[in-house]
Amino acid sequence: MEKNYYEILEVDKNASDEIIEKAYKTLAKRYHPDLQNGMLKKEYEEKMKIINEAYSVLSDGTQKATYDEQLKNFTVSIEEYQNIVQENMILRQEIQRLQNSTQNQYVNNMNFQSAQKQYDEQINRVVNEAVNKARNQAYQDAYVQDMRNRGYRFKRKYTIKDYIKLAGIITGLILTLVIIAQIPPVKRFLADLYENNIIIKALVDTFKTGF
Numbered sequence: 001m002e003k004n005y006y007e008i009l010e011v012d013k014n015a016s017d018e019i020i021e022k023a024y025k026t027l028a029k030r031y032h033p034d035l036q037n038g039m040l041k042k043e044y045e046e047k048m049k050i051i052n053e054a055y056s057v058l059s060d061g062t063q064k065a066t067y068d069e070q071l072k073n074f075t076v077s078i079e080e081y082q083n084i085v086q087e088n089m090i091l092r093q094e095i096q097r098l099q100n101s102t103q104n105q106y107v108n109n110m111n112f113q114s115a116q117k118q119y120d121e122q123i124n125r126v127v128n129e130a131v132n133k134a135r136n137q138a139y140q141d142a143y144v145q146d147m148r149n150r151g152y153r154f155k156r157k158y159t160i161k162d163y164i165k166l167a168g169i170i171t172g173l174i175l176t177l178v179i180i181a182q183i184p185p186v187k188r189f190l191a192d193l194y195e196n197n198i199i200i201k202a203l204v205d206t207f208k209t210g211f
Helices: 017-031 041-059 061-072 080-100 109-149 160-181 185-198 200-211
Strands: none
Touching: 017 041, 041 061, 080 109, 080 160, 160 185, 185 200
16 A cells, blocks of 8 residues: 555554544644745645645545555554464474484474474465455455546555565575475475376476476
């Protein structure tokens, strides 16, 4: 989402109507162009346009409800983020514990299956989240198209934070796969799968030849 009206008015997304109105009046006094001279006057005129636009939406119940629904599709709550981080930490600790145990003996088959199950669940969760995000994005695209048909104009702007977040997710998945692949039973499983499955062997050999 290109603009966050709550950030523009410097209020929390759960702020009451009274707080929103008070914040608007404070910013209107601070940035009113008639109180400025020279270069600042032009700059503050543009600033006030954005402030007025934000207040116009957030002070109207119907527009605010629609905007909040749009904003929800582009944000992840702190609770969701913390849960994902916690789950990843637990999974990494379990994998590390299993790795350490292989220094003196092979990993117990049941423990390996448990770790593999957790890994599969983690992958499935990530895939499901991606599918849900895609579904929400499709709904958002349809909504934007409908708004465009009515004469509104929208522009999706990706920020550096979006790219950093995507790179972090990809890096985490790669590191997780690399760590799991170092466990001896997993190595043996992958080697047997490569040797005994003609299709997988052909795909891997093709991939190696391509590079």
